[in-house]
Each structure stands twice: as C-alpha cells, then as structure tokens.
Amino acid sequence: MTLRHVSVAQLASAVERSHARLCAVLVLLSLVCFLPGFTTLQPMDRDEPRYAQASKQMLETGDFVDIRFQEEARHKKPVGIYWMQSASVAVGQALGVPEARTTIALYRIPSLLGALATVLLTYWAALAFFGRRGAFLTAALMATCVILMVEARLAKTDAMLTACSVAVMGGLARAYLSRGAGVLPRRALLIFWTGFALGVLIKGPLVLMFAGLAAATLSYKERSARWLLTLRPWLGLAFTLAVVLPWFVAIAVKSGGEFFAASVGKDMLGKVGTAQKYHWAPPGFYLLSFFATFWPGAILAAIAVPFAWIHRREEQVAFALAWIVPSWIVFEAVPTKLPHYTLPLLPAVAVLTVMAISRHFVGPHRPAAKLATVLIPFIPVGLTVGLSAVAWSFDGLPPFRALPFLAVSSLLAFWAWWLFVRSRVVRSLWASFAASAFLAIGVFGFAQLDLRSLKISDRLAEVARLVPCESPKVATLGYREPSLVFLTGTNLDMLDTGAEASAFLRQGGCRVVFVDRRFEGEFRAENERLGQQPVLSTRVHGFNINSGRRVDIAAYATGF
Template sequence: MDGLVAQQRLSLRHFSVAQMAAAIERSHVRLCAVLVLLALACFLPGFTSLQPMDRDEPRYAQASKQMLETRDFVDIRFQDEARHKKPVGIYWMQSATVALGEALGVPEAHTTIALYRLPSLFGALATVLLTYWAALAFVGRRGAFLTAALMATSIILMVEARLAKTDAMLTACSVAVMGGLARAYLGRGAGILPRRTLLIFWLGFAAGILIKGPLVLMFAGTCAAVLSYKERSARWLLTLRPWLGALATLLIVLPWFIAIAIKSGGAFYSEAVGHDMLGKVGTAQSYHWAPPGFYLIAYFATFWPGAILATIAIPFAWKHRREEPVAFALAWAIPSWLIFEAVPTKLPHYVMPLYPAIGLVAVMAISRHFVGPYRPGARAATVLIPFIPVGLTVGLSAVAWSFDGTLPYRGLPFMIASSLVALYAWRMFVKDRVLNTLAAGFISSALLALGVFGFAQLDLRSLKLSPRLAEVAHNLPCENPRVATLGYREPSLVFLVGTDLEMLETGPEASSFLKQGGCRLVFVEKRFEDAFRAENDRLGQHPTLSTRVTGFNINSGRRLDIGAYSSGS
C-alpha cells in the first residue's frame, strides 16, 4: 500500500507545469481561453470603480450620451460644441452598450462610465486574441500565446482597456489588418487566401477607418510599401483582393462620411483634417508636444513587462532582418514608429498598435535562445522588470500620503506582491530561465492591476474631484436643479452632472446665475470667491455654502478648493 501511494505521488509530481502547458497547447480554444482569463485579470480590476478620467474619456462618453439624448447619431457634440475630431465608430459602439445596459435595467445607465468603457474592454480582449491569430503566421502556438500574453499584460493596454476612448478598439483593428497582411506576404505564392483571413482583414480596415480615420491605412501602407520595395514587387498584395475589399470598405464607411459632410456643411473635414490631424503635425496641439525619442523612453514603462526583453532582442532583429518573419515585424513597427517620433504631438498610446510586432521579435529571439543573461548588459538591464511595480508602489504611496494623509492600505499587499514576483522574474532571468521570467512577469502584471486599479485608486480621494462634486449636486433636496461651475471646467463634471451644466467665466456671472431663482447650485473655485462674494453683496443675496470640496486636479497640476453654493428650493 505504501508503495502504491508513493507511486501515485511520483506520478502527480511528474505532472508538471510544463506538462499542463503542453496539454493546453494542443488546442487553440484552450490557449485562447487562458489568454482571455489572463486579460480579464489585468483589465477588470477597477473597471467599474475608476472615476471618469479627464480629459479625453469623459469627452467621448459625454458625446455618446448626447447621441442617446438627442437621437442624432450622425453629428458628434460635446454640449453645444461640435466635436469634429474623430469619425463616429466609437460613439456608435458606446451608445449601443449604454442603450443595451439601459434596456437591461442598469440604474442611471447614462452616467455609468463602465458601460461606455465596454467597447474598450472588448477592443482590448480582441487585441489579445487577434495578436494570437496574427502571431500564428510567424511562430507556433506557444510563441503566439506568449506574444498575445505580452500584449494582455502590458501596462498601456491595461490602461486603455479601462478608458472609454478609441485606442483599444483601434489597436484591435490594426492587428486584424496586419495579421491579414502578414499572411499575404509570408504565404505569397501559396495561392488564394482563406475567406476568413480576407474577412478579418477588410472588416478590420473598415472599422479602423470609422474609429480613427486614416491611421490603420498608415500602419498597413507603410509596412506594405517597405516590403514591396524589398521584393521589388507589390503583386503579393493581390491575394488580398484589393478591388473587392476596397469596394466593401467604401460601402461600409461612405454613408456616414457623406451624412456628416451634409450635416456639418463640410465643417467636419476642415476640423478633423485641418485642425486635429494637421495640428498634430504642426503646432496646434503643442500642449502634447514632446521631443523625438519620447516613445522610446515611454515604451519601457508602457510595454512592461515585455519591454526590456524586447530590447535585448534588438541585435537578433538586426542579425536576422532579411528573414521574412523578422522583416515583416520590422516593417510593421519601424516606419510608423519613426513617423510618430517625427510628429510634434505625442501621447504614449499612439504607438500601441505597433507593440504586437515588437512582442513578436522578442518571442522569436527567445525561442532561438538569443535572449538571456549572457547578452552584454542584460543582467543589469533586466532590473527594470521589478523597477516598474516597485516604483508604482512607492509613488502611489507617496501621492496618497501627500494628498490624503494616508496610505493605499487596500492596494499595498497586492502591489508589494507584484514587486516580489517581478523580483523573482529578474532572478529567473539571471539563472537563464527566460520562460519562467515571462510567466512571472505575467503574474506580476495581474497582481499590479489588482493593486493599482482595483484598490489603490479607491484610496486616492483627493483625485476624485468630479465624482465628489457630482454627489453634492445629486444630493440637493430638489428635483432637476440648475448647476453651474466656475474655475473647475473638467469634462468629467459635465458627464456626471448633466449636459446642461453651465460653464461660467467670472464671479459676477456665478452670482447672476444664482440670482435667477429656483433650485440652483454653483461650484466656485477659491480663486474666484472674492469676486463672487463682492457681487453677492452688491446684489443683496446670501447663498448657502453647502460644502467645500478640496483635492488635486491632475490635468492642471494644482490643488483646488471648491465651494458649493446653493440658493432656492
């Protein structure tokens, strides 16, 4: 009997993690299920509790909310201002998810930011699964899984999955297009592409245009141009059925582009092309200016935990640049990256659609045992793996202590655990166990998401100015109050309080607003209170100071002290 028990224990011991991984790898479905679980572990913490993040997210959400309020699904507006910057795709998706939530009985669906974030969550999940599909054109199942997992656990995709914006969905569309383009290039001469590949490619193309205009064309076009130059021929593109695909794309995207041209009298194109797109090339968007090299520096944080391993793989990419899979990955990433670096306007998420190509190069290098501690400077460089979670743990603790006089106690255990697992990942790299480094990095990333987004942000009360002000407005003892704000003009306040929130410019305007009678509330930032009180004295009115809300505005970089003044009943 003792021998039988010992034999059973031995057999269980032999059922190692490697054997479990081998069993999972035998099925695309199982691999994709693991990827979805890993992605959800990274994307879901804090998804519903994180406040609307100024300024872009509430602008998108508010415009989608106004579509539902006005039933106008052609024009895009933020309050009375036309929002002619991006096409309509993401607004339609957000409006649809909110309408569905409302139909299912979600309370206060129109101001529930999580409903507006669902397209971004779906886009982030699609990015992970499409990265797996695209990578299968280059590497085997394990390599494709690792490439997709690098995307799922990257900080930039974790952030964008939680924001009601275009970028997660745009990345999904871009990866769909690049996956189809890769199959056309790497399989040239093999005959006709499968219908599924063509469908994914052209649907990704059309959806990408409806979401963010010509960017998906730039990613695919620059890559195709470089590879066609390398091959001295562009005939390989014919397998994508360009004439039929272009016709289908036009049928999908043209109706709205024609409708908005008629509705806006051409103003959409002058604003979207003349101000938004060309403004990024010139100086109109100078408040997001950064020097060339910005993306290279930011990438070490935004593509964590895979960034440093991909950097170690750079010599591999150069050495094998003539090999077709490596050549495609480089043509995918480098031309568009250089364009983004040359454009003065820079934001970290702009290069996110290029990260799957970087992850591919890293995985190809790892699979050939090119990445390891024996590379020059690799041991020291991989200290960046624990540096990111340690830095966030220390940084968020310092912010919480500085602003609120406390520590993010609920998030600290998970952030510390993330740091320790990341330290273990570094130790595995030093021992030349790179796959273990990757696995530990994925676990560290999931723990970091839970610590930062799931819990730590809940304790940063000073950063939640708009939700706290909106709570004051919603707790007024009257129905349908008129609300205005002076000095604090963040879009999140419009989204949470209501479309008719009035934006005031001066203290006398705030006083005059209250003088009009009825149930009214005005938020007055401390800088304007002297003028506000002086005008109240002149008019002989005595509004009630309901409460004061203090905190820190990330966008302006200032501490704010806002008084909530009410009158009427």
C-alpha cells in the same frame, strides 16, 4: 516535486493541443488584468469624458450622425466609437442599469472588448510566425502590458483601433509570408477587411498608415507589389466603402463639409504641423516611454533589438520590422505625442521579442542583460513607493488595501529577474505575467479607490445629487473639466466670472454653483452687492491631475 512538475507539464500540454483552450487562458489572463477598477475608476479627464459625453448626447438627441460636446461640434474623429458606446449604454438601459447614461463603465465596454480582441487577434496574427506556444506568449505579452491595461479601462478609441490594426496586420502578414500560394483563406480576408473598414470608421486614416507603410516597405524590398493582390483589393475596397461611406456622406451634408475641415485640417494636420497644447514632446519620447508602456516585456524587447538587426533579411523578421519602424518614425517625427499612440505597433514588438527568446538570443549572456533586467521589478516597486507617497500627501493615509497586492507584484517581479539571471527566460516571462496581474489589482482595483483627492468631479457631482430638491440647475466657475459635464448633465453652465456665478443663482429656482477659491472673493462681493445670501453647502478639496495643482472648490446653493 517530480510528480508536481509532471502534472504541470501535462496540463500545459493539454492546453496547447487546442486553440480554443489557449484562447480561453488568454481571456482569463486579460480579464484579470483589465477588470479591476473597471467600474470604480472615475472618468479620466480630459479625453475619456469628452468621448462619453458626446455618445451620451447622441442618445439624448437621437442624432447619430453629428458629434457634439455640449454645443460644440466635436469634428475630430469619425463616428465608430461613439456608435459603439451609445449601443453599449442603450443595452445597459434596456437591462435596467440604474443611471446608465452617467455610468462610465458602460461607455468603457467597447474599449474592454477592443482590448480583449487585441489579445486574441495578436494570437491569431502571431500564428503566421510561430506555433501555438510562441503565439500564446506573444499574446500574453500584450495582455499584461501596462498601456493596454490602461486603454482597456478608458472610453476612447485606442483599444478598439489597436484591435482593428492587428486584424489588418495579421492578414497582411499572411499575404506576405505565403506569397506565391495565390489564394488567402476567406477567414483571413474577412478579418483583414473588417478590421480595415472598422479602423477607418473609428480613427480615420491611421489603420491605412500602418498597413500602407508596411506594404510599401516590403514591396520595395521585394521589388514587386503583386503579393498584395492575394488580399482581393478591389473587392475589399468596395466592402470598405459600403461600410464607411454612408456616414461620411451624411456628416459632409449635415456639417456642410466642416467635419473634414476640422478633422483633417485642424486635428490631423495640427498634430503634424504644430504640437497641440500640452502634448508636445521631443523625438525619442516613445523610446523612453516604451520601458513603462510595454512593461513587463519592454526590457526583453530591448535585449532582442540586435537579433532583429542581425536577422533583418529573414521574411518574418522583415515583416515585423516593416510593421514597426516606418510608423514609429512617423510618430517620433510628429510634434504631438501621447504614450498610447504607438500601441498598435506593440504586437509586432512582442512577436520579435518572442522570436528572439525562442532562438535563445535573449538571456543573461547578452551584454549588460543581468543589470538591465532590474527594470522588471523597478516598475511595481516604483509604483508602490509613488502611490504611497501620493496617497499620504493628498489624503493623509497610504493605500492600505492596495499594498499587499503591490508587494506581491514587486516580489514576483524580483523573482522574474532572478529567473532571468539564471537563464530561465520563459519562466521569467510567466513570473512577469503574474506580477502584472497583481499590479493591475493593486493599482486599478484598490489604490485608486483610496485616492479620493483625485476624484474631484465625482465628489462635486455627488454634492449636486444630494441637494434637497429635484433636478437642480448646476453651474461651475473655475473648474471646467469635461468629467463634470458628463456626471452632472449636458446643461452644466460653464461660467467665467464671479458676477456670472452670482447672476446664475439670482435667476431663481433650485440652483447649485461650484466656485473655485480663486474666484470666491469676487463671487462673494457680487452677492453682497445684490443682497443675496446663497448657502455654502460644502467644500471639496483635491488635486487636479490635468492642471497639476491643488483645488479648493466651494458649493453654493439656493432655492430650497
């Protein structure tokens, strides 16, 4: 036993001697958490396939300025993520990936890289607060948190935006904590301004909000903003304009100013003024969802809250609070809410959590801590039960392949709780990291494979591919998810009535129409009136997680 403990200690010591080794371990941990299910998870409606489809249309049309979903202008976010996704798919095509343009995993690669960059940049940012061990634990909390594991698998902006935000806040932390030194290292300046420019090109003003609110709060505290001069603002702003201005000018000319009217007037101000459809939530939503999104570190972060208040005047704690609190208040005040909006703030939460743990503030001696940390096993146990119930209800079988991994995750989470209760908080963290890795394998690697009832668009697209004719025309009635457009083609017709579906088939040639059961009576009646008899190829039954209802879709075909 003693020899084994010595060897583990020696191994840990050897790894900690090098930033490169610690970063290699972080990358391995991240890949274990991010890769399971990366290629097999279906396009997740509705945002992911909208981004992917718009990127695909850039490749189809050769227009890399305008952003469109079918014929609709998608003037909500800047172009950065679309360029990254298009480049990723173009590389996939060049390497011979079959059907690259409808392979969702290729569009997800920028998100995967963004998530990896988030973890590594969190390590870099945390070095302004800790030594190597503390920075490693901070970054590992990000690598294993649920919301980053989700965003790493979705072809959207949020993982890459978070990486840019951490780059900016890491540079800002060095400027604040070393104020008086007069000069920042060139590497810190380069990381700061590159993150800032790319952040603007990916999601507009959000990165400016994170940095601006933190800088304003700290400048008020210091009664001076002179410390910001170490960031070389004029040179940095010139660099930012050189990166972002060409596209903003191009889209302004091409859209006649419509991009700015839509992105600022409708999208951004729409979120502030009124809750966009389906996404309203009351203030406090992020505090409640935090216990799921930042698992397994969430409950330890909650225990650390009094530490942050007690030490709020310390420079390092003050910076972390300035990073979190002002932007969090904005997000809680805005009516439109989604769980991933606060993701760029979580690295600062991880910093405060590790800081409190390193000073022995977090432990079973805190009020109600022993009971509260039961939340550590609650998430994997809850997902095990919930996914089993969903699979049984919709597909008639539990997720057998996932259950061993979910069971191990639950046992490791219970072990993490047991270690915490016995004051072994750092070891509890390590057990939590392992629990998160097994949870990722169980949920994303295997459970989603067995939930075929949720893969409606995948199954409909497969029906269209198996029609015994080349390049059939495809239309849909009643089921209008963006994932179906992405998987079947940009020219998918979205129909509104049974008469339109019947008329679509009557145009001749090889055609397939998907008809939701709600419209099927009208569709059949119109076919009888016209005297046409389309072939019922198959029926697809499932559950649409976006509408929250079961669906029964018939596939009718003609022309073969």
